[in-house]
Amino acid sequence: MASKPGILTDWPWKSLGSLKYLVLAPWVIHSTYSFVTKDESERNLSNLLIFPFLLWRMLHNQIWISLSRYWTAKGNNSIVDKGLEFEQVDRESNWDDQILLNGTIFYAATVSKLLPGTLYLPAWKTDGVIMAILMHAGPVEFLYYWFHRALHHHYLYSRYHSHHHSSIVTEPITSVIHPFAEHLVYFILFAIPMLTTSFTGTASMTSFFGYVTYIDFMNNLGHCNYELIPKRLFSIFPPLKYFMYTPSFHSLHHTQFRTNYSLFMPLYDYIYGTMDKSTDELYETSLKREAESPDVVHLTHLTTPESIYHLRLGFASLASKPHTSKWYMWLIWPLTLFFMMLTWLYGRTFVVERHRLDKLRLQTWAIPKYSIQYFLQWKIESINGLIEEAILEAEAGGAKVLSLGLLNQAKELNRYGELYVERHPKLSVKVVDGSSMAVAVVLNRIPKGTTEVVIRGRVTKVAYALAFTLCQRVIEVVILREDEYVKLKKSFNSKSETKLSFSRSYAQKTWLVGDGLDEEEQLKAQKGTLFIPFSQFPPKKLRKDCSYHSTPAMVTPRHLENLHSCENWLPRRVMSAWRVAGIVHALEGWDEHECGYTMSNIEKVWQATLRHGFQPLMFPTQSKY
Incomplete structure (x- = not known):
């Protein structure tokens, strides 16, 4: 929102929320019905194609979003090296509003027959395409330049354009984040080539749809925060620098504010003396910037088929919220299936996100495998191969630590990471499975004064450590299943096992739960029971009268940069x-691995974590079921 919002700031359908797409429903139904019922000679193909074209625009923008986030996660050729925040992601989540606006106007214009020559558009007209290019290079670019300069006057800037400039670090969709009134003016400007070709009888579907696609492409290009225009392009044709901007050119407008006002052609900045003096230098610097070498790598993987949309590289609005299943995801199941096949065939770990904590450079890498594949015996070798390659790549890049997330550390897969240390005994990168940290978090979530707890779930390294530590603290540990009790008892000495018992009373109010907790057991728990997971994956929340903690986790320090997913x-x-x-x-700077069946000192790890600014996530989350 602008600092002093002016009139027509909000979009007309803002109150509809996610139902705003219904605005297009009457137009889509009408165009489809007319095309089906009318004679072939009267069918308006261009009107029918408006909706598919709007879908293409959304896909086009999403491709840019994903590519830009992937490029900036690696770090090479990045322009502004500052972090994004959740506030910016939320502010830019309505980037599709301008597509709805354009679609509504296109439908209204074709149905009302206001524009001559647009009732039955041909696919191509050469003179119309040339005219559209000339009208853009002349009137559109010129008028935009001066309108843009006017928007930087303090009166209009504070009421409208400051909303756009709230984003210093730009993403492709930053290009269309403006108040409603501002978009109306932009539409009038960009309509000049389309109106001209319409009134001259030279309009075509190519000149209309192609021109809008060109605007989208150049807008996304200028805001992607990644310099991808090769230098040789300007060496081959030097005058090109006057007619085509680069991402670094427009990035300077977002950091300097009073320079580089041009739309897509820097010509008018050269003419009127508003070209930023550091434009060429920033362009050269960005092209030479190399990929960042991380100090810490966290290795994760995909979980459910739809989890790919919740990655930072996926849908920004979904990635910025906790992953929950959405009913509308079934509408794009063909695309989901395509991504599943792609990841099935793609055999290389990819960078998901990049952060900075003080001087420490952090990256998250993802194995292109889904959770279900980790339970397939015939996939174990290939998954271990990918993890091993990632460890060696991190080693070659100078990383100090690689932590194994989710199922990448499963006992059945690699014995909590011990397999890789055995294969490469001289590894300088330290492999960390994080078990001691998980145990510390769970122990500090148990309410003070608790005298007995239930441990239920698959017996893992974390479960062993929890049971042993609790018994040492003279807390009764109750096991509900005999096979789990036998496994734990065998690992204990005579003193600690006295606090370990086998019972099926379900009377305890604190349950430490892992994978394998079934619905029947959960329903037998007492009202008011607190479920504290110790596993990587959360249990299904069935009880409204019980409380549920998240899986072991910590709140990050505020100075952790670029955390927006x-x-x-x-x-x-x-x-x-x-x-x-x-x-x-x-x-x-700990100089040992934490993997296999070894663990770090739990209290030492906990105190170090608090000292570095991480805070406990203390409050249990209530079930939404």
């Missing part, structure tokens, strides 16, 4: 304990 199902600015463990390991 949620880690799986965790709240904003919260990281899993396994991910935090790797960061703390590097901050403390």
